[in-house]
Amino acid sequence: MTTIYEIAKRAKVSIGTVDRVLHKRGRVSKETEEKVRQIILELNYKPSVYARGLALSKTYLFGILMPEPTQDGCFWQLPEVGIRKAQNELKVYNIEIKHFFYDKYSIHSFQQACASILAHPETFDGLLIAPVLSRFAEDFIKNIPHNIPYVFFDSYLPNVDCLTFIGQKSFQSGVLSGKLMSILVGRDATIAVIRILPEDYHLEDRVGGFQSFFSQDPGIRIRVYEADLMKGQEAIHAVTRRILEENGDLGGLFVPSACTGNVAEFIHSRNGQSPIRLIGYDLTDENIRFMKEGVIDFLISQRPEIQGYRGIHALYRHVVLKEAIPREMILPIDIVTRENIDYYINEIV
Amino acid sequence: MTTIYEIAKRAKVSIGTVDRVLHKRGRVSKETEEKVRQIILELNYKPSVYARGLALSKTYLFGILMPEPTQDGCFWQLPEVGIRKAQNELKVYNIEIKHFFYDKYSIHSFQQACASILAHPETFDGLLIAPVLSRFAEDFIKNIPHNIPYVFFDSYLPNVDCLTFIGQKSFQSGVLSGKLMSILVGRDATIAVIRILPEDYHLEDRVGGFQSFFSQDPGIRIRVYEADLMKGQEAIHAVTRRILEENGDLGGLFVPSACTGNVAEFIHSRNGQSPIRLIGYDLTDENIRFMKEGVIDFLISQRPEIQGYRGIHALYRHVVLKEAIPREMILPIDIVTRENIDYYINEIV
DNA sequence: CCAGGGTGCGTTAGCGCACACGCAATATAT
DNA sequence: ATATATTGCGTGTGCGCTAACGCACCCTGG
Numbered sequence: 001m002t003t004i005y006e007i008a009k010r011a012k013v014s015i016g017t018v019d020r021v022l023h024k025r026g027r028v029s030k031e032t033e034e035k036v037r038q039i040i041l042e043l044n045y046k047p048s049v050y051a052r053g054l055a056l057s058k059t060y061l062f063g064i065l066m067p068e069p070t071q072d073g074c075f076w077q078l079p080e081v082g083i084r085k086a087q088n089e090l091k092v093y094n095i096e097i098k099h100f101f102y103d104k105y106s107i108h109s110f111q112q113a114c115a116s117i118l119a120h121p122e123t124f125d126g127l128l129i130a131p132v133l134s135r136f137a138e139d140f141i142k143n144i145p146h147n148i149p150y151v152f153f154d155s156y157l158p159n160v161d162c163l164t165f166i167g168q169k170s171f172q173s174g175v176l177s178g179k180l181m182s183i184l185v186g187r188d189a190t191i192a193v194i195r196i197l198p199e200d201y202h203l204e205d206r207v208g209g210f211q212s213f214f215s216q217d218p219g220i221r222i223r224v225y226e227a228d229l230m231k232g233q234e235a236i237h238a239v240t241r242r243i244l245e246e247n248g249d250l251g252g253l254f255v256p257s258a259c260t261g262n263v264a265e266f267i268h269s270r271n272g273q274s275p276i277r278l279i280g281y282d283l284t285d286e287n288i289r290f291m292k293e294g295v296i297d298f299l300i301s302q303r304p305e306i307q308g309y310r311g312i313h314a315l316y317r318h319v320v321l322k323e324a325i326p327r328e329m330i331l332p333i334d335i336v337t338r339e340n341i342d343y344y345i346n347e348i349v
Numbered sequence: 350m351t352t353i354y355e356i357a358k359r360a361k362v363s364i365g366t367v368d369r370v371l372h373k374r375g376r377v378s379k380e381t382e383e384k385v386r387q388i389i390l391e392l393n394y395k396p397s398v399y400a401r402g403l404a405l406s407k408t409y410l411f412g413i414l415m416p417e418p419t420q421d422g423c424f425w426q427l428p429e430v431g432i433r434k435a436q437n438e439l440k441v442y443n444i445e446i447k448h449f450f451y452d453k454y455s456i457h458s459f460q461q462a463c464a465s466i467l468a469h470p471e472t473f474d475g476l477l478i479a480p481v482l483s484r485f486a487e488d489f490i491k492n493i494p495h496n497i498p499y500v501f502f503d504s505y506l507p508n509v510d511c512l513t514f515i516g517q518k519s520f521q522s523g524v525l526s527g528k529l530m531s532i533l534v535g536r537d538a539t540i541a542v543i544r545i546l547p548e549d550y551h552l553e554d555r556v557g558g559f560q561s562f563f564s565q566d567p568g569i570r571i572r573v574y575e576a577d578l579m580k581g582q583e584a585i586h587a588v589t590r591r592i593l594e595e596n597g598d599l600g601g602l603f604v605p606s607a608c609t610g611n612v613a614e615f616i617h618s619r620n621g622q623s624p625i626r627l628i629g630y631d632l633t634d635e636n637i638r639f640m641k642e643g644v645i646d647f648l649i650s651q652r653p654e655i656q657g658y659r660g661i662h663a664l665y666r667h668v669v670l671k672e673a674i675p676r677e678m679i680l681p682i683d684i685v686t687r688e689n690i691d692y693y694i695n696e697i698v
Numbered sequence: 699c700c701a702g703g704g705t706g707c708g709t710t711a712g713c714g715c716a717c718a719c720g721c722a723a724t725a726t727a728t
Numbered sequence: 729a730t731a732t733a734t735t736g737c738g739t740g741t742g743c744g745c746t747a748a749c750g751c752a753c754c755c756t757g758g
Contacts, residue, residue, distance in 0.1 A: 093398065
């Protein structure tokens, strides 16, 4: 193990000088700085995290900005699980976490949460953000001081300098859903798709991917319906009713969001008819229940727990260990069905 | 943050005494020990990993015992990927790793690798073991000194005191394969299963699970064939040929191991006939290729990269951080198909 | 009676690093 | 010219913990 003493000795300077070079604190002549840098490279010096941690004895604070865990059928509890796990693991490294939840169907609530963070931005060593309300999130991002890194998870904001994005390729997950649906319904069928509003890139992409899978398949008729959640959860029931009324021969139904359970609930209550294949997203409690009951055929999981876990970890590795972080971490598109669902529930890294 | 000084002050003793209590090094009277323990509990004292690491300035060595990475169609490269990643991440905590590879089709080779470890067992702070050759692995385990912890991954050895097991539920993965096969082949079909020898609990369970899925399905005829890999890789080709010859109406083929690609290769070369649905295991290069070409329909992944990564991490958390480790970590049974395979390739935590 | 050993404690020297401080030597302002 | 910054460097202290060391005190056996 090479230490700053070793470097100082070889460069014929004191450890103070080495330290100044390492931390770019100036007060070093060009020549000595160059010499020290040279030796650091030669010896491939890496500071001891233990010694650094001890000397600094600083506690780091990461802020989390995300929807309230109870929203979207408690979907947002899932990243929470991973965040808590990371928090526990990283406690020993003096990492602390502060949550800022917002109501994703209330712009005011979102802006209030942002304001809380921006009131004392310098107290945070990093931020983990689910930028669900894309347009308003952009304003927030602009006001984050440049020296504080932030990570996106779940959804993405283009043209923004985040440390990394952790999530899934939405379009491709739609394509995969299409493939699964095609296996389930056979060559000739009518399939309904529920487009969820308010508009969200994420969900639009899923629908786009799904449609694209069938784009050259004349046997499959795809009909797109809309449900506006700004008008309340009842919108889902209403549209499902319409779909069933208007399509007596319905073979399958694709729901590009976590509210698949609401659809399942309605379909289930209307029993006795021919089975409708149902594919949706995310392992919320309700979705799990309807999958086990056989109402939902496939669920796509985005590994939300792991997104949360990795988000915190990325901040830790960047801020504390000063490691390089990849620009994005794309998680697999997990296919969940009755036979493997138990192993995906609260599955963390 | 509470320190040993704080504890010492409250207990009216010196830090040396506190240290002796913490490390159970004796030389402390019953009464003072009790008092110190009491205060430690009260303050919920957790030693600083930074200070410990610095004071100890010890490097830890973990040994890995697993098959040569090139075996089973380079399947064993996959856990290697995760192990290397963990190694890189944990380097800063003074963790080092030493590999012991063996030829899983040579008992002698296995025993030699074991002997290398047992020659100086005390140099290792922990072991990560893939106990593929179950019966011989048992002998090895018995000879590991009791103070050195070991972790199993990939497969399991019953009645043995490992720190944790990291792997998948083999039987259930077979059930899942059955489900997928049933969706693919429809209500009436003949399905062949290749039983891989030498006997391996892991693979037997997968076959068992697969058969159990169809146990009450009169429309599906399941025919089990055997291929003995001890006689070389050609056994796979030979049995595949026999299957095709004896089952003109073959609807599907289930291969419970990584050598699915070998089967695919053979089926692919015999083109022009009706499509045979193929389900197998693991993302080896060959399997990936045949999946992308459409020869393999589904692959089950056991997340081998993550198994390796987590194995090292578990040892680290137990040995260095002295954290409690769960008795087993069961990984999800991932369904991989053409549309999502790209996101599973070399996917690590 | 005392040598030898065990018991119960306090003291101390690092581990490698961060950072404040101090002290010359030079540069700039008054 | 003197007063005041600025540059370039070395020194020293402390972060919290580990483990060796040392010093009384007691017990035991010859």
